Amino acid sequence: xxxxxxxxxxxxxxxxxxxxxxxxxxxxxxxxxxxxxxxxxxxxxxxxxxxxxxxxxxxxxxxxxxxxxxxxxxxxxxxxxxxxxxxxxxxxxxxxxxxxxxxxxxxxxxxxxxxxxxxxxxxxxxxxxxxxxxxxxxxxxxxxxxxxxxxxxxxxxxxxxxxxxxxxxxxxxxxxxxxxxxxxxxxxxxxxxxxxxxxxxxxxxxxxxxxxxxxxxxxxxxxxxxxxxxxxxxxxxxxxxxxxxxxxxxxxxxxxxxxxxxxxxxxxxxxxxxxxxxxxxxxxxxxxxxxxxxxxxxxxxxxxxxxxxxxxxxxxxxxxxxxxxxxxxxxxxxxxxxxxxxxxxxxxxxxxxxxxxxxxxxxxxxxxxxxxxxxxxxxxxxxxxxxxxxxxxxxxxxxxxxxxxxxxxxxxxxxxxxxxxxxxxxxxxxxxxxxxxxxxxxxxxxxxxxxxxxxxxxxxxxxxxxxxxxxxxxxxxxxxxxxxxxxxxxxxxx
Numbered sequence: 505x506x507x508x509x510x511x512x513x514x515x516x517x518x519x520x521x522x523x524x525x526x527x528x529x530x531x532x533x534x535x536x537x538x539x540x541x542x543x544x545x546x547x548x549x550x551x552x553x554x555x556x557x558x559x560x561x562x563x564x565x566x567x568x569x570x571x572x573x574x575x576x577x578x579x580x581x582x583x584x585x586x587x588x589x590x591x592x593x594x595x596x597x598x599x600x601x602x603x604x605x606x607x608x609x610x611x612x613x614x615x616x617x618x619x620x621x622x623x624x625x626x627x628x629x630x631x632x633x634x635x636x637x638x639x640x641x642x643x644x645x646x647x648x649x650x651x652x653x654x655x656x657x658x659x660x661x662x663x664x665x666x667x668x669x670x671x672x673x674x675x676x677x678x679x680x681x682x683x684x685x686x687x688x689x690x691x692x693x694x695x696x697x698x699x700x701x702x703x704x705x706x707x708x709x710x711x712x713x714x715x716x717x718x719x720x721x722x723x724x725x726x727x728x729x730x731x732x733x734x735x736x737x738x739x740x741x742x743x744x745x746x747x748x749x750x751x752x753x754x755x756x757x758x759x760x761x762x763x764x765x766x767x768x769x770x771x772x773x774x775x776x777x778x779x780x781x782x783x784x785x786x787x788x789x790x791x792x793x794x795x796x797x798x799x800x801x802x803x804x805x806x807x808x809x810x811x812x813x814x815x816x817x818x819x820x821x822x823x824x825x826x827x828x829x830x831x832x833x834x835x836x837x838x839x840x841x842x843x844x845x846x847x848x849x850x851x852x853x854x855x856x857x858x859x860x861x862x863x864x865x866x867x868x869x870x871x872x873x874x875x876x877x878x879x880x881x882x883x884x885x886x887x888x889x890x891x892x893x894x895x896x897x898x899x900x901x902x903x904x905x906x907x908x909x910x911x912x913x914x915x916x917x918x919x920x921x922x923x924x925x926x927x928x929x930x931x932x933x934x935x936x937x938x939x940x941x942x943x944x945x946x947x948x949x950x951x952x953x954x955x956x957x958x959x960x961x962x963x964x965x966x967x968x969x970x971x972x973x974x975x976x977x978x979x980x981x982x983x984x985x986x987x988x989x990x991x992x993x994x995x996x997x998x
Contacts (some may be wrong), residue, residue: 511860511935513640514823518551518724526875528582528801531658533921534857538728540613541729542828545987549829558579558761566964567848569736569830570734571849572804573844574709574711574780574781574782574784574785574963575709575753575780575781575782575882576711576778576780576781576784577589577709577710577779577781578777578779579603579762579776579777579779580600580773580776580777581764581765581767581769581770581772581775581777581792582770584618584848585602585604585845585846585848585849586602586603586764586777586845586962587600587601587602587603587737588600588601588602588603588739588740588779588885589601590610590612590707590738591641591707591708591709591718592612592636592704592705592706592708592724592726593636593640593642593644593645593705594639594641594705594706594707595641595644596620596678596708596986597636597637597640597641598634599612599613599634599635599636599738600634600651600737600738601607601639601737601738601739601740601741602737602738602739602846602879603647603740603742603762603841603845603847604740604741604742604743604844604845605742605743605807605845605846605972605983606740606743606807606842606844606846606847606986607662607693607739607741607743607805607846607874608741608743608745608746608747608748608751608805609657609691609726609727609739609741609745609747609748609750610724610726610727610730610738610739610740610741610749610752611725611726611727611728611729611739612635612636612692612726612727612729612738613730613732613736613737614635614636614637614700614728614729614730615636615637615640615736615909618730619635619729619730620730620732621731621733621734621735621736622731622733622734623733624732624734624735624736634766636703636728636740638728639733641705643705643706643722644703644704644705645705646685646686646701646702646703646704646962647668647685647686647701647702647703647705647725648682648683648684648685648686648703649667649670649672649677649683649684649686649687649923650676650680650681650682650683650951651686651700651725651748653686653725653746653747654666654667654702655667655685655807656746656747657686657689657691657702657727657747658687658905659687660691664677665993666681666686666687667684667686667687668849669687670684670685670686670687671990672686672982673690675826680981684937685701686824688700688701689701689702689727691727692834693735694735695732695737696732697732697733697734697735697887698726698727698731698733698735699729699730699731699732699835700727700729700731701727701728701886702725702726702727703725703726703727704723704724704726704730705724705726706720706721706722706723706724706726707720707724708721709720709721711754717886717911721753724752725747725752730986731994734812735807736740737845742845743805743806743807744756744804744805744806744807744906744974745805748782749781749949753781753938754858755781755782756974757762757974757975758781758782758783758785758786758970758974758975759781759782759785759786759969759972759973759974759975760779760780760781760782760783760785761779761780761786761971761972762777762778762779762845762969762970763778763967763968763970763984763986763989764777764845764962764965764966764967764968764970764986765777765966765967765986765987766924766926766966766986767926767930767941767963767966768926769987772969775987777986778826778842778986778989784800785971785972786973786975789971790981791982792969792971792980792981792982793811793833793917793919793920793921793979793981793982794917794918794919794973794976794979794980795809795915795916795978795979795980795981796809796810796916796917796978796979797809797973797974797977797978797979798810798831798833798840798916799970799977800837800840801834801836801837802833802836802837806842806956807842807843807844807972808841808842808843809840809841809843809915809916809960809979809980810830810831810832810840810841810916810929811830811831811841811914811915811958811960812825812826812830812912812914812915812916813825813826813914813915814826814860814911814913814914815865815866815911815912815913815914816909816911816912817909817910818909818910823914824857824863826852826857827853827856827957829957830852830957831959832938835921838953838954838955838956838957839956840956840957840958841956841957841959842955842956842958842959842960843959843960843965843970844959844960844961844962845962845965846936846962847880847959847961847962848961848962849945849946849947849961849963849964849965850945850946850959850961850963850964851946851947851948851950851958851959851961852946852947852948852958853948853949853951853957853958854948854949857946857947857949858948860946861883861884861944863951864884864909865884865910867909868886868909870887870888870889870907870908871886871887871888872884872885872887873885873886873887873932873941873943874965876932876941877943880932880943882943882944882945883944883946883948884944885927885932885941885942885943885944886908886942886943887939887940887941888906888907888908888929888939888940888941889907889934889938889939889940889945889954890939891907891908906925908925908928908929910922910923910925910928910941911923911928913960913964917983921968921981921983922983923964923968923969924966924968924983926967927945927963927964927965927966927967927968927970928944928945928946928982929942929943929944929945929962930942930943930945944963945963946964966982966986967983967985968981968982968983968984968986969981969983969984969986969989984988
């Protein structure tokens with residue numbers, strides 16, 4: 505998260521050039537318990553690097569539909585995150601968005617010509633991504649000031665202020681019957697900002713038993729965004745708040761699971777990561793290791809876990825004690841380890857991060873590739889010999905991983921997760937002169953005083969089934985071949 509002074513400058517710039525009237529948005533939400541639940545299975549794609557840090561929290565009472573089902577969808581992998589396709593509107597428009605456990609609001613880019621992304625030059629690869637057109641959907645409606653979503657998306661001291669400015673009388677505000685459109689909003693992330701309007705339309709999702717049958721979810725609420733800062737693609741929020749996709753579908757009291765494919769499958773159209781939402785996601789999981797889902801009293805709608813140590817090499821390797829703020833919160837809600845699919849690499853606080861680098865360097869005998877470190881920005885790169893002079897890129901990445909030490913994360917409740925070898929060091933290019941340069945894909949937290957003390961990113965979650973058991977407030981881990989899991993769920997194309 506940028507320091508407040510830098511953020512103020514960025515935000516002021518955005519206000520100046522934004523096409524919308526804006527108000528600060530609150531990310532953390534609460535909602536009422538759904539009456540029934542089953543399951544859904546979704547599919548993901550890979551992308552994203554920004555750490556989304558908590559904002560102010562607010563309380564929201566939201567009635568969700570009791571008509572729910574299990575859901576299974578494929579997640580397509582791109583280079584910096586995982587993408588899910590949303591089927592919105594009548595007739596359906598397929599919009600690709602990031603699956604993000606670190607935020608609540610689901611939003612999509614709106615308008616074929618009017619969508620404007622500021623400072624997005626580095627994201628030009630996504631310029632061809634689909635956009636939602638409200639004019640081409642017969643079921644699209646603008647949300648009104650009577651909606652609880654409208655009250656909650658605006659973080660004014662008085663929730664009636666935005667709608668009063670929109671022209672709602674005090675009597676209609678108090679009765680919750682003002683039919684005027686909800687004013688435009690602004691929603692902030694760690695480094696990005698989006699501005700848009702609250703919209704409702706029909707969402708179609710796939711069930712777990714028959715992938716050819718879709719279920720219609722009417723009046724699904726989302727942001728129709730026309731202007732952003734460093735946010736080129738929409739987001740499906742999977743946080744605990746009322747705006748999130750699981751909350752609106754009635755699954756947030758059950759849970760969901762995902763199994764992220766490795767980077768080598770990025771942009772492969774034939775393989776998808778399985779995302780399961782509902783009962784199926786948490787059933788028959790008792791053999792998994794579960795760590796408590798920590799509750800941050802200030803930011804209750806984010807997923808926190810407690811890291812107690814890290815060990816290198818075999819199970820007999822010495823345990824590196826981590827600072828207590830990776831499992832504790834201060835009175836302002838700072839601390840804990842955030843688990844976030846929207847952050848690519850795992851981030852650790854200083855000085856512990858530097859200690860981990862020193863420990864790794866002491867047990868690795870390969871020469872450092874300092875020029876690659878300077879070029880890429882990664883902090884620890886080595887020239888690793890190619891076994892038997894094998895130079896087949898993808899095969900090599902898997903074969904020579906044992907030449908680098910394994911890394912085990914130790915979480916609360918005696919949970920030990922040995923990260924798959926491909927989740928630690930990654931080849932920066934093709935082999936040359938019988939060696940390949942591999943860099944540690946961990947990073948240091950930019951701001952150690954505000955927000956989470958650490959973040960467990962999606963790269964380190966590859967080939968791991970991660971289960972969000974909301975009913976029992978715990979998160980489970982189990983190493984798995986996610987490509988085989990995808991084939992089992994029949995998500996792969998022939």
